[in-house]
Amino acid sequence: MNDPMTPTLLPCGDCALVIQLGETVDAAVNARVTALAGALEVAAAAGSVAGVQDIVPTYRSILVRYDPMQIRGGALGDWLLELAVRPLSTSGQGRYWRVPCLYGGEVGLDLDELAEMKGLCPEEIIALHSGTDYRVYMIGFAPGFAYLGGQPEILHTPRLPKPRQNIPRGAVGIGGQQGNINSVTGPSGWRFLGWTPVRSFDPDRDEPFLFRSGDQIRFYPISAEEAQDLDARSAAGEIVIAPEAMPT
Amino acid sequence: MSMEIVTAGPMLSVQDAGRFGLRHMGVASAGPIDSEAMTLANALVGNASADAALEFAGPAGSFRCTRPCRIAVAGADCSIRIDTRPVPTGESHRLLPGEKLTIGRPDGAVWAYLAISGGIDTPLILGARATHLRFGLGGMQGRSLKAGDVLPLGEDHPDAPCLRPGSPLTGHHPFNESGPIRLILGPQDNAFAPDIVARLTKCIFTVTPQRDRMAMVLGETTLPAANGHDIVSDGTVPGSIQVPGSGMPLVLLAESQTTGGYPKIATVASVDLARLAQMPVGAEVRFALIGATEGEDLWIDRRHRLQQVIAALTPKTEQVFRSEYLLSCNLVGGIFNPKEVMRPVMQHRKDTRTETRDE
Numbered sequence: 149m150n151d152p153m154t155p156t157l158l159p160c161g162d163c164a165l166v167i168q169l170g171e172t173v174d175a176a177v178n179a180r181v182t183a184l185a186g187a188l189e190v191a192a193a194a195g196s197v198a199g200v201q202d203i204v205p206t207y208r209s210i211l212v213r214y215d216p217m218q219i220r221g222g223a224l225g226d227w228l229l230e231l232a233v234r235p236l237s238t239s240g241q242g243r244y245w246r247v248p249c250l251y252g253g254e255v256g257l258d259l260d261e262l263a264e265m266k267g268l269c270p271e272e273i274i275a276l277h278s279g280t281d282y283r284v285y286m287i288g289f290a291p292g293f294a295y296l297g298g299q300p301e302i303l304h305t306p307r308l309p310k311p312r313q314n315i316p317r318g319a320v321g322i323g324g325q326q327g328n329i330n331s332v333t334g335p336s337g338w339r340f341l342g343w344t345p346v347r348s349f350d351p352d353r354d355e356p357f358l359f360r361s362g363d364q365i366r367f368y369p370i371s372a373e374e375a376q377d378l379d380a381r382s383a384a385g386e387i388v389i390a391p392e393a394m395p396t
Numbered sequence: 397m398s399m400e401i402v403t404a405g406p407m408l409s410v411q412d413a414g415r416f417g418l419r420h421m422g423v424a425s426a427g428p429i430d431s432e433a434m435t436l437a438n439a440l441v442g443n444a445s446a447d448a449a450l451e452f453a454g455p456a457g458s459f460r461c462t463r464p465c466r467i468a469v470a471g472a473d474c475s476i477r478i479d480t481r482p483v484p485t486g487e488s489h490r491l492l493p494g495e496k497l498t499i500g501r502p503d504g505a506v507w508a509y510l511a512i513s514g515g516i517d518t519p520l521i522l523g524a525r526a527t528h529l530r531f532g533l534g535g536m537q538g539r540s541l542k543a544g545d546v547l548p549l550g551e552d553h554p555d556a557p558c559l560r561p562g563s564p565l566t567g568h569h570p571f572n573e574s575g576p577i578r579l580i581l582g583p584q585d586n587a588f589a590p591d592i593v594a595r596l597t598k599c600i601f602t603v604t605p606q607r608d609r610m611a612m613v614l615g616e617t618t619l620p621a622a623n624g625h626d627i628v629s630d631g632t633v634p635g636s637i638q639v640p641g642s643g644m645p646l647v648l649l650a651e652s653q654t655t656g657g658y659p660k661i662a663t664v665a666s667v668d669l670a671r672l673a674q675m676p677v678g679a680e681v682r683f684a685l686i687g688a689t690e691g692e693d694l695w696i697d698r699r700h701r702l703q704q705v706i707a708a709l710t711p712k713t714e715q716v717f718r719s720e721y722l723l724s725c726n727l728v729g730g731i732f733n734p735k736e737v738m739r740p741v742m743q744h745r746k747d748t749r750t751e752t753r754d755e
Contacts, residue, residue, distance in 0.1 A: 158582055158583035158584075159580055159581065159582035159583060159663070159688050160582060160583050160631075160633060160636070160660075160663055161580050161633055161635050161636070161663030161664070161665065161666065161688070161691065162580060162663075162665055162666050162688050162691030162692045162694075162695055163633065163666055163692075163695070164631075164633045164663075166583050166630065166631060168630075171628070172628060173628055185420075201416050201417060202416065202417055202418075202419040202420065203420060204419045204420045204631040204654065204655075205420060206628075206629060206630045206631050206655055207628045207629060207630065208628055208630070209630050209631070210631075211419075211630065211631025211632075211633070213419065213633060216692035216695055216696055217696055217699065220689070220692060221688050221689070221692060222689065286629070286655065287420060287421055287422045288422050288629060288631075288653070288654050288655030289422060289629075289653050289654070289655055290422050290531060290653070291418075291421060291422045291423045291531055291533070292421060292422055293422050295629070331422070332531050332532075334530075349422075351521050351522055351533055356421075356522060357421045361420070
């Protein structure tokens with residue numbers, strides 16, 4: 149096995165390459181992924197490489213799509229490896245968001261069962277879930293869908309054997325060791341303990357996407373009335389939360 | 397300046413070239429499953445390749461326009477009628493206001509394209525008109541089209557000629573190739589034992605009915621992974637061959653998710669992805685392995701050849717003008733030079749399917 153930080157190129161067809169920085173879900177590896185993806189974006193925007201169409205950071209690797217009419221994979225791979233071994237600062241990356249969450253209720257339908265499974269009361273589950281800083285490890289699966297890492301171990305819960313069909317946008321859930329915020333309504337096998345009126349994806353908004361990989365998220369409980377008010381403002385196209393200073 | 401959907405088939409959607417540069421935000425490109433076929437359909441009506449057209453699988457439906465326009469169908473042979481008059485696939489035809497255009501199912505293939513001169517002018521959503529059905533983005537409210545929908549059309553040049561290919565195309569597709577579908581191993585081929593990887597080229601796969609714009613599932617041969625089918629999720633592309641726990645390979649297409657947690661044994665070469673996606677249910681699939689550089693060479697060559705096919709399109713002779721059409725052409729104003737349009741076209745291959753031409 150390679151040193152987890154030794155960059156490795158993986159083939160991904162004739163229009164994409166993957167540069168992999170590790171094999172596991174790990175905050176340090178992901179911080180390096182975020183930093184390298186940022187450096188690639190800056191370099192591509194500055195025109196130091198042509199033909200790059202997409203830079204997709206994930207947990208432990210970055211997928212780069214390219215147009216072979218403009219750059220060959222061989223040359224792009226050399227350039228990626230060269231950038232990946234340069235020193236990159238991983239400090240000060242990402243933004244810090246405090247995200248309101250209405251725990252339990254119609255959307256957080258698994259809260260009570262989850263508490264029973266863990267031998268805790270629902271209030272303790274809420275305290276655990278809202279007492280943690282989560283890292284956005286990646287955006288994927290659906291538009292604006294944030295995969296959250298850093299969940300307290302006691303909250304780790306396997307996915308349901310059979311996915312449910314209509315989990316609403318804004319549902320806050322747990323799948324294995326990861327957390328999430330549903331960005332669109334759809335089927336999901338995750339367990340849900342709450343709902344946020346914050347819309348992480350709205351194609352009609354000037355800023356359609358809210359979160360980026362490398363951001364940090366902390367949930368805080370709100371009442372049904374507050375949720376209703378924030379939802380009405382979200383429906384009107386307002387982004388109802390703003391990034392805050394990263395806690396030290 | 398619009399087109400009415402009089403009746404709609406089961407899988408009819410607005411597509412343009414797709415959304416690019418948003419995969420890091422979880423947004424797949426969407427766009428056509430067979431971009432070469434859509435490019436040809438667009439070119440036949442004088443559109444740019446990125447203009448929005450209609451993609452269909454199964455019968456397309458029937459349509460009416462509020463202004464004279466040119467229409468063309470490409471990708472697969474389809475029965476096309478303008479009112480009761482049959483017209484051939486793979487070249488453009490005039491459709492006058494009030495006339496009903498009826499298009500049947502693609503014959504021997506899955507996906508075909510109806511382009512209308514001026515293009516479909518639905519709003520840009522995240523920079524494109526392509527419909528992403530799963531997430532309800534683009535096109536007509538993010539959904540497939542239904543009877544009664546009215547699609548706005550873009551600016552047209554009513555005096556521009558109808559076009560046909562300079563030399564005959566087999567199957568109304570710019571490239572009707574045969575032979576195995578070429579693959580590039582990776583990124584996770586090392587999750588499979590060597591004898592399982594060898595199945596890719598030694599065994600036959602079949603196209604199953606489990607297919608849509610996101611992906612197609614292959615059957616007959618399974619590909620069990622050595623240590624389970626869960627990986628730490630990473631990026632995917634159209635053409636990625638994911639292998640979930642069933643062992644049945646799943647080929648991702650235009651509307652696939654942007655990340656996935658199954659090992660990807662190989663990626664379909666860009667030059668062959670549309671050909672695979674066009675195979676009907678039950679078709680046998682054979683694979684061959686190539687390197688990434690060879691895949692790039694093939695894809696670059698293919699795109700040059702597509703440009704040549706487009707550059708060689710030739711105006712059709714339109715000898716029998718109906719009065720409505722002549723009126724719409726403003727001949728008196730001298731905008732339209734009949735000699736230009738009456739110019740004889742190159743001798744065209746006689747095709748039994750195209751005996752009833754509208755000229």
